[in-house]
Amino acid sequence: MKTSSPLVRAALLLALLGLLLVAILSGCSRGGAPAVQYHCPMHPTYVSDRPGDCQICGMRLVPIEPPDSRAPGAASPGAD
Numbered sequence: 001m002k003t004s005s006p007l008v009r010a011a012l013l014l015a016l017l018g019l020l021l022v023a024i025l026s027g028c029s030r031g032g033a034p035a036v037q038y039h040c041p042m043h044p045t046y047v048s049d050r051p052g053d054c055q056i057c058g059m060r061l062v063p064i065e066p067p068d069s070r071a072p073g074a075a076s077p078g079a080d
Contacts, residue, residue: 037064 038061040046040054052061 038062039064 035049038048038051040056040059040061042059043054043056046054046056046061047064048061051063053059054061
C-alpha cells in the first residue's frame, strides 16, 4: 500500500484543525448567562438589548422575564 505524501497529510491536519477551531468558537457564544432584553410596557414590540427609554413614547424600558422565571404553580394566562 502506498503511503500518503507529506502534502496530503498536512492538508488533512489543517482541515481537522480548522473544524476543531470552528467547533470551539461556535460553542463560545452559547455559554454564559443569557442576554437580557428590555421592552416598553406600552409598546411590547419595541425590544432593546440594553436599558433606556422607548423611542416611541419615552417610557423606561423594563427587562423581559424569561418564561421559566414565574412562580411555581402559577397558572399561565389562557390556561383554562
